[in-house]
Amino acid sequence: MKDLIKESISDLKKSDGFVYVTAEGEKIDLHEAAAKGIAVTPVNPKSEVIKKLEAAGLDLTDSKFLNDLNELISLLSGSGSTKGKSGKRRTFSDSEKSKIVEEWKKVEAAGKKTKAAFAREIGVGYQTFINWLRD
Incomplete structure (x- = not known):
């Protein structure tokens, strides 16, 4: 799971909007594909990352799951409980x-x-x- 998350982060950081994939499903640099005359398909890296994570059992389309996951990360990282936070500004008397x-x-x-x-x-x-x- 750790490797999958690292790979997902890497895929999202290094892409300039799209990842290019050959007919065999291998990622390739667009310039390299053009130089070699290889046909490629542009793929949104976010969609690919979501597919990989869902295949590993992480349902990123479930907002309840995402909220729970964010709360877990927040608690583990020491930034406190998200209980009661609504994203709105709080006024103190x-x-x-x-x-x-x-x-x-x-x-x-x-x-x-x-x-x-x-x-x-x-x-x-x-x-x-x-x-x-x-x-």
Whole structure:
């Protein structure tokens, strides 16, 4: 699975829009094919990658599965839970901001986290958090 994912990433990064495939199904550079007089078919690399991943059991057309997979990756990478995130901007009341700043003072005194890590944990942009500390 690891090799398949690496290959998929490589295929998507190196393509300039399309991958060219011979009648036998082998990938070939367009200029090389033209020089050798080989007929090729342009193929969208995203479609090919999706087909390969689905053949390996990853259904990338299922939005629920993709959401679950993204949440798993987020949790494993340490960027926190995606629970409650809707992609919309969150507004904090003055009392909420005060409580968060007070909580930061406790965390800072304990020396356990950086400001950036704390801001990420509470779901606030770093610069926004810094502005709250200045107020």
